[in-house]
Amino acid sequence: xxxxxxxxxxxxxxxxxxxxxxxxxxxxxxxxxxxxxxxxxxxxxxxxxxxxxxxxxxxxxxxxxxxxxxxxxxxxxxxxxxxxxxxxxxxxxxxxxxxxxxxxxxxxxxxxxxxxxxxxxxxxxxxxxxxxxxxxxxxxxxxxxxxxxx
Amino acid sequence: xxxxxxxxxxxxxxxxxxxxxxxxxxxxxxxxxxxxxxxxxxxxxxxxxxxxxxxxxxxxxxxxxxxxxxxxxxxxxxxxxxxxxxxxxxxxxxxxxxxxxxxxxxxxxxxxxxxxxxxxxxxxxxxxxxxxxxxxxxxxxxxxxxxxxx
Numbered sequence: 001x002x003x004x005x006x007x008x009x010x011x012x013x014x015x016x017x018x019x020x021x022x023x024x025x026x027x028x029x030x031x032x033x034x035x036x037x038x039x040x041x042x043x044x045x046x047x048x049x050x051x052x053x054x055x056x057x058x059x060x061x062x063x064x065x066x067x068x069x070x071x072x073x074x075x076x077x078x079x080x081x082x083x084x085x086x087x088x089x090x091x092x093x094x095x096x097x098x099x100x101x102x103x104x105x106x107x108x109x110x111x112x113x114x115x116x117x118x119x120x121x122x123x124x125x126x127x128x129x130x131x132x133x134x135x136x137x138x139x140x141x142x143x144x145x146x147x148x149x150x
Numbered sequence: 151x152x153x154x155x156x157x158x159x160x161x162x163x164x165x166x167x168x169x170x171x172x173x174x175x176x177x178x179x180x181x182x183x184x185x186x187x188x189x190x191x192x193x194x195x196x197x198x199x200x201x202x203x204x205x206x207x208x209x210x211x212x213x214x215x216x217x218x219x220x221x222x223x224x225x226x227x228x229x230x231x232x233x234x235x236x237x238x239x240x241x242x243x244x245x246x247x248x249x250x251x252x253x254x255x256x257x258x259x260x261x262x263x264x265x266x267x268x269x270x271x272x273x274x275x276x277x278x279x280x281x282x283x284x285x286x287x288x289x290x291x292x293x294x295x296x297x298x299x300x
Contacts, residue, residue, distance in 0.1 A: 009263050027228050031181055031188045038181045038188045040224045042235040074190045078177050083262060085192040112233060112283045113159050133262045 002132040013130035028075035032064035046107040052123040055109040086130035095120040163280035178225035182214035196257040202273040205259040236280035245270040
């Protein structure tokens with residue numbers, strides 16, 4: 001699926017390639033920032049209409065998204081010889097209407113913490129980027145290169 | 151390994167349990183914050199003396215850690231019936247001296263992008279927290295609970 005130009009260990013993925021990878025994952029990580037302090041939460045997730053839908057119990061990630069709706073979502077897949085990572089930056093909104101919730105119910109998402117009360121959150125993307133890494137041998141390094149400043 | 155009190159889906163892990171999980175992973179995610187904007191990078195990693203060591207090629211994560219050395223590191227493991235996540239908050243420092251680099255070399259870490267010039271970074275923890283999730287059935291929800299404000 002990922003053809004690298006010869007000798008290039010890193011391939012920058014197209015938007016289509018990023019979405020195609022996200023469609024295949026069932027979990028990722030949500031990063032929130034409040035007052036300059038980041039938090040990260042593992043979440044289950046699904047793709048719907050090129051947005052990410054999460055389902056969550058009440059708690060700190062919901063509270064933090066209410067304070068700052070600008071979030072980052074990451075998913076990755078790491079094998080022994082290759083890896084990929086997709087990062088999506090966007091705006092998180094709680095799904096409030098019955099119609100929105102019904103559409104999200106179809107994704108069959110479950111929050112990790114069973115609860116009587118839970119919430120759907122949709123992250124609408126503003127930026128999406130991804131990279132695919134082909135692992136190879138580490139080139140020989142010269143002695144002393146670690147002493148350089150910078 | 152993780153005995154939940156009866157009926158409790160979430161177990162808060164002890165510091166020892168968190169480190170024992172981190173010692174078994176080879177990759178995680180590094181979150182940096184610059185100017186209130188978070189970035190997230192998948193990284194390979196190893197534990198050494200209850201700190202996290204990364205090896206990285208030059209690039210944005212190294213630049214961002216130079217601007218704000220307060221970082222968050224996350225690793226998780228997600229199976230069909232259970233999951234865990236450990237989040238470590240700490241200070242990132244580039245290893246500069248030959249002695250530091252030699253100690254880090256013993257970890258046999260490789261950066262994902264082969265490069266002539268690479269860097270070791272150590273994250274010294276200030277806080278570590280972890281949770282283990284035991285998945286179970288989602289309780290029946292009442293009709294109309296999604297319409298509540300908040």
